[in-house]
Amino acid sequence: MSRRSMPPRSVAPMFSKGAFSIPPGADAYADLLRDTRGLRREQAQAREQWLAKLPADRRDDVLFELEILLKGLACFANPRNHPGPPRRTAVVAQDFRENLVLARDGMHRIVQLCRNLLGEGERAFVFQRYLEMLLPDDNARTRLVRGASSQDTPEESLFLLRHALTNLVEVTGGVTRLPRVPFRLFYATLSVALREVSQSAFFNPLAALEFRPEFDRITNVRLLELMQRVPGERARRLVALTFLSLFRMLRYLALLDHVVREPRSAGLVYLVLSVLRSDARALTGYLRKQAGEQLADSYERELFKVPASQIGARYEEMLSEAHRLLAIKATLGGIAANVRLELRRAFEHDLPAPDGTATPDQLRAAVGKIGANLRPALQNAVLVLGKSLGTRLDEHGVFDDMVERRSLSNRLRRDVWMFAQIIRAFGAKARVVPTREDRWSGPSSLQFVREFLSYFNAMGYPLLRAADYPRFDTFIAALNALEETDLLDPERLDRAVTEAERFYTFLSDLFDQIGQRDELRGVPFDRRAAAEALRLYLGD
Known part of the structure; x- marks a missing residue:
């Protein structure tokens, strides 16, 4: 398939029941939800059991905010994810003191969320920290710290994150008292946070385009059926990844609407924005560079399953299937170009730079503006992809309220x-x-x-x-x-x-x-x- 070729539309219905067969159990959507975090089976089960025990008001929303802010610390360390007009000054010549102040506010919020999720376990943390400061003997203190470093349960993993981020809040508080923070110091400080998150056994959301069952499960039956009917394993995975990524970015916008109302919200807003831009860049880059190759490979694999004796009889069917995959490729390319354009506009024109000059009211107005622009753009991308697959999703309960x-x-x-x-x-x-x-x-x-x-x-x-x-x-x-x-x-x-x-x-x-x-x-x-x-x- 040529990179820019676009198919005729007159190949409907998009996926007939007699088209290429889907192997039993080949559910790309479920695979993405289950495997992108990379948890071992026993870890996934332990996390599910821990989630089930949490009170309803502390379950999904609090955990989602926590994990996005953890990922935000890593994404915010990259200036490419910062909003504001493009700067001609070299990164090494810029002052990142205000950026680090914002990151510190995000760390404060992460500590609060960890306390919320730990519940009664929070008392153990306070007592542990008290003992560490009280013990005069270095060997005894070392044994105490080593004994509290296991991550066999989600509670222990969360306890370690709480401990590490509490220490980082103190460190960044000292660093931000400096008159100027160069990029290397800013990056080194956030790299410590990145290391702590990457070593977390149960709360490591750092992978690009990563999904979780508790956050990203799609309940619309028609949409689930639509993803299953895409011909070819790799094509199904590509379509499922695109749908999940678009819905995840919509959830980022909802999270922005929530955190912008919090006290000292600027740091939270910029961390979430960094994750949004990082994931959008990962999705659009993947679609631009890999969609054609993935779809072509998927078609080739399915084509080679057809016996030579049936090539003539199934020629029209296979030709029609190729046109359908070309339609998907063109649609995914259009989605990538549109999302890239929308994000660039939002980040370079609508959002203030993280330099501490924006007032809370200005930041709330900017978040409201990008939500009003990005939300319908992402929703429309979902509907356009559904239409290229042969279904009007807005007629099947997707984005259909007034x-x-x-x-x-x-x-x-x-x-x-x-x-x-x-x-x-x-x-x-x-x-x-x-x-x-x-x-x-x-x-x-x-x-x-x-x-x-x-x-x-x-x-x-x-x-x-x-x-x-x-x-x-x-x-x-x-x-x-x-x-x-x-x-x-x-x-x-x-x-x-x-x-x-x-x-x-x-x-x-x-x-x-x-x-x-x-x-x-x-x-x-x-x-x-x-x-x-x-x-x-x-x-x-």
């Missing part, structure tokens, strides 16, 4: 308007290109075409999927033809422009139709905000 429908429709209306402006500009530019270019001037004359195709991958393809455009196949073929040449071909360009203009007319009508939906009744279109969003997208 608030979510209004948010999704409002976002779709804005995206339709924005991409319509991009198409109009592309057509205007293409119409003034000379019909006969010097053959050797191809790269410069194709620059605006490349820019349009990049915008299409990030915005246009999801719109095609979401809007059921009747000329889908023809439009895709015209764009593919543009990508297949290194020089400006007037005939191909004219055909692409003609199809783009037809799509513009379709989008203009769709814009009016979306505005008449029940959930948008009385909700005016904010053209100024849409124009500002378009300016930021084009700037990126």
